[in-house]
Each structure stands twice: as structure tokens, then as C-alpha cells.
Amino acid sequence: MLRSQRKPILPPPPADKEYVVIILPEQCDGCELCVEFCPTDVLEIDMEAYNSRMLHPAIAVKPDECVGCQQCERICPSVSIFVTEIQLLQEESS
Numbered sequence: 516m517l518r519s520q521r522k523p524i525l526p527p528p529p530a531d532k533e534y535v536v537i538i539l540p541e542q543c544d545g546c547e548l549c550v551e552f553c554p555t556d557v558l559e560i561d562m563e564a565y566n567s568r569m570l571h572p573a574i575a576v577k578p579d580e581c582v583g584c585q586q587c588e589r590i591c592p593s594v595s596i597f598v599t600e601i602q603l604l605q606e607e608s609s
């Protein structure tokens with residue numbers, strides 16, 4: 516198969532936002548809904564860990580892949596997962 520040698524004229528713009536995934540393991544029921552609905556496979560169930568109810572909580576295994584869509588927040592039945600935004604680029608001072 517021939518591979519294209521064309522290159523973009525401009526480099527892709529730098530990401531101006533980054534997201535942090537916060538999970539409350541004690542509150543998590545390990546239902547896997549967030550794992551199933553995350554479009555970038557950021558989340559997994561931590562089979563090595565247990566909370567006080569002997570349930571395996573979710574963990575963020577690829578936090579850098581988070582795109583901030585908040586699907587996990589919306590789908591979580593126990594309100595155990597939150598996503599916050601970090602501004603990477605400073606706003607221009609006036």
C-alpha cells in the first residue's frame with residue numbers, strides 16, 4: 516500500500532486544556548458504567564483495590580487521554596466521579 520508523503524502545512528494547534536479525573540473510591544460501586552461510556556478508555560475497574568464495602572472502585576489508568584466530555588460524571592449512579600479542567604494557556608493580559 517502506498518503511504519502518503521504529504522505533511523500538513525501548519526502543525527496541529529496545541530491543546531489549551533487538560534482535565535483531571537477525580538474518583539471517590541469509597542463512594543464508587545464498581546458498576547463499570549463510566550468504564551463502558553468513556554470514549555477514550557481512560558477508566559478501568561481496579562481489581563487489586565477494595566473499598567470498605569469490598570467493592571472494586573474505578574481508577575483513571577490513562578488520565579492524559581481524558582477529553583473532558585463528562586460522560587462519566589453524567590452516567591455515574593453514585594456521583595463518585597468528577598472531571599475538572601485546568602487551563603494550560605494563560606489568557607493574554609490586556
Ligand code: SF4
Nearest residue numbers: 553581582584585587
Ligand atoms: S470526561 Fe470523558 S474522556 Fe474524561 S474520563 Fe470522563 S468519560 Fe472519559
Ligand code: SF4
Nearest residue numbers: 543544546547549591
Ligand atoms: S460509574 Fe460511578 S459507581 Fe460506577 S464504576 Fe464508575 S465511578 Fe464507580
